[in-house]
Amino acid sequence: MVNFRENSLFTGLSENQIDSIKEHFKSYECKAGDIIIEEHSIGDSMFLLLEGEITIDKSLVPLFEQMTVNPEDKKIINVKEDSLSYFGEMSMFDPNFKRSASIIAKIDAKVAFLSKDDFDKIISKYPEIGIAILKNIGLKLSHLLDRSNVELSKLITAFTMSLKL
Numbered sequence: 810m811v812n813f814r815e816n817s818l819f820t821g822l823s824e825n826q827i828d829s830i831k832e833h834f835k836s837y838e839c840k841a842g843d844i845i846i847e848e849h850s851i852g853d854s855m856f857l858l859l860e861g862e863i864t865i866d867k868s869l870v871p872l873f874e875q876m877t878v879n880p881e882d883k884k885i886i887n888v889k890e891d892s893l894s895y896f897g898e899m900s901m902f903d904p905n906f907k908r909s910a911s912i913i914a915k916i917d918a919k920v921a922f923l924s925k926d927d928f929d930k931i932i933s934k935y936p937e938i939g940i941a942i943l944k945n946i947g948l949k950l951s952h953l954l955d956r957s958n959v960e961l962s963k964l965i966t967a968f969t970m971s972l973k974l
C-alpha cells in the first residue's frame with residue numbers, strides 16, 4: 810500500500826498539513842471490474858489510488874459521421890498504486906464537466922475520494938494547503954496538456970505524411 814502522504818497531490822505539504830486535511834478524504838475498496846468513474850458522467854469528486862491497479866479507458870472518437878466506433882475500441886492505460894496517482898480532479902473546477910474517461914479497477918483496489926464540498930472546506934479553513942494542492946493539480950494538468958500537444962503533433966505529422974503517399 811502506498812503511503813497517503815507520498816501522493817503527488819500533496820507535494821510541498823508537511824506531514825502536519827496532510828494530517829489536518831486527511832479527514833476530508835473518504836476511502837473505499839473496489840473489486841476488480843468495478844467502475845470508479847464512468848466516461849461522460851458528471852462528477853463532483855476526485856480520487857487517490859491507494860492500493861491496487863486501475864485502467865483508464867477512453868473511447869475513441871469517430872473521425873466522420875458515417876464511421877462507427879465499437880465500444881471495445883478504446884485507448885487503455887494501466888495505472889498501478891506506485892504511480893502516486895490521483896484522478897478526476899477536473900470535476901473540482903466545473904460542476905458541468907463531463908468525465909473524460911472511465912476509471913475501472915483492474916484488480917481489487919482501494920481509493921480515497923475528496924468531494925468538491927470537502928475541497929472547498931479545505932480551501933476555506935487552510936488556504937495555504939488549498940493553494941499548494943491547486944498548484945499541484947495545475948502542474949499535473951500542464952504536463953498532460955504538453956504531452957497531448959506532442960501526441961497531437963505526431964498524429965498531424967503522420968496524417969500529413971500519409972496524404973503525400
